[in-house]
Amino acid sequence: MSREDAIRRVREEVASLHGExxxxxxxxxxxxxVSGRVPGEDLFxxxxxGVSYDELTPESMILCDLDGAVVPGSEGSERSPSSDTxxxxxxxxxxxxxxxxxxxxxxxxxxxxxxxxxIPCHITAMADEFGGEIPVGPFAIIGDDSIGRGIVxxxxxxxxxxxxMQNHGPFTIxxxxxxxxxxxxxxxxxxxxxxxxxxxGATIPIEQAHLDSLFDRYQNVYGQPxxxxxxxxxxx
Numbered sequence: 001m002s003r004e005d006a007i008r009r010v011r012e013e014v015a016s017l018h019g020e021x022x023x024x025x026x027x028x029x030x031x032x033x034v035s036g037r038v039p040g041e042d043l044f045x046x047x048x049x050g051v052s053y054d055e056l057t058p059e060s061m062i063l064c065d066l067d068g069a070v071v072p073g074s075e076g077s078e079r080s081p082s083s084d085t086x087x088x089x090x091x092x093x094x095x096x097x098x099x100x101x102x103x104x105x106x107x108x109x110x111x112x113x114x115x116x117x118x119i120p121c122h123i124t125a126m127a128d129e130f131g132g133e134i135p136v137g138p139f140a141i142i143g144d145d146s147i148g149r150g151i152v153x154x155x156x157x158x159x160x161x162x163x164x165m166q167n168h169g170p171f172t173i174x175x176x177x178x179x180x181x182x183x184x185x186x187x188x189x190x191x192x193x194x195x196x197x198x199x200x201g202a203t204i205p206i207e208q209a210h211l212d213s214l215f216d217r218y219q220n221v222y223g224q225p226x227x228x229x230x231x232x233x234x235x236x
Contacts, residue, residue, distance in 0.1 A: 003038075003041060006039055006041065010177070012058045014036045014045045014177050018032075018053055018056050021053075021102075021104060024185045025106070026106040027104050027105065031105050032102075033046060033084055033088075033103050034180070035088045036100050036176060039099070044089070045062065046081050046084075047060075047082050048081060049083055050080075051079070059075050060079070062074075062077065062079060062082075063076070063077070064081060066092050068085045068088070068089035068145075084142065086147075087101075087151065090147075090148025090149060090151075091148050091151055094148075099177065100173065100174045100176045101171065101172070101177075102171065102180040103172075104184055106184070106188040106191070107188070108191035109162075109170040109191040111191070112191055113166055118135050119187075119194050120194065120203065121211060122203040122204055122205055122206060126186075127214035127215055128214055128215065128218035128219075129161075130161065130183075130187075130190070131160065131211060131215035131219075132158075134160050134191075135160060136154070136164045136165075137150040137151060137153070137154040137163045139166040140165060140168070147168070151163055159215060161173050170187050
């Protein structure tokens with residue numbers, strides 16, 4: 001696959017995936033963002049800042065290098081990228097295995113972030129998806145790479161693909177943009193479930209051995225054999 005084709009495919013996927021944030025009720029107005037790494041290139045695609053979700057198209061997505069700078073002359077380069085671009089760029093620079101990053105202000109996950117409290121892993125669905133608790137990252141100011149540093153520092157060596165940035169909201173990572181969106185959807189789902197469970201009293205922890213077994217089964221056995229992703233196809 002050519003460089004141009006790889007960029008086009010990521011533009012299309014990232015533009016489309018913003019609709020999933022709306023579908024699952026993870027964003028309001030113009031908040032939130034999805035980005036995707038361009039396979040085989042030191043580039044990623046991210047949404048423009050402050051643009052209505054109804055107006056997002058593949059052509060309006062913004063192509064950036066891994067320093068977060070807009071690539072001159074590329075489609076959409078006349079617009080400003082998301083205010084979280086520096087954070088996404090920092091993650092891509094320091095976590096080469098990450099192919100997608102998502103940020104939302106989804107209600108229940110953000111409520112846990114406002115308390116600065118990790119979401120405990122007391123349900124099997126959370127063990128499957130995250131392998132343990134969803135941790136809290138440090139408070140950081142929007143606009144530079146401080147948020148990205150907090151994401152990387154918190155998730156490095158951690159099985160969770162989600163982090164609750166204190167007083168801000170969830171960020172999720174994945175092997176590609178779609179995987180990161182799935183993590184964002186599941187993060188909000190377990191945040192809601194654990195919040196509701198706590199209203200009835202103390203919740204019951206899952207033993208570490210069971211967490212490990214559940215996570216391994218879901219990640220390596222559950223579902224159908226994986227088809228090649230666009231990222232894998234582009235590397236051939």
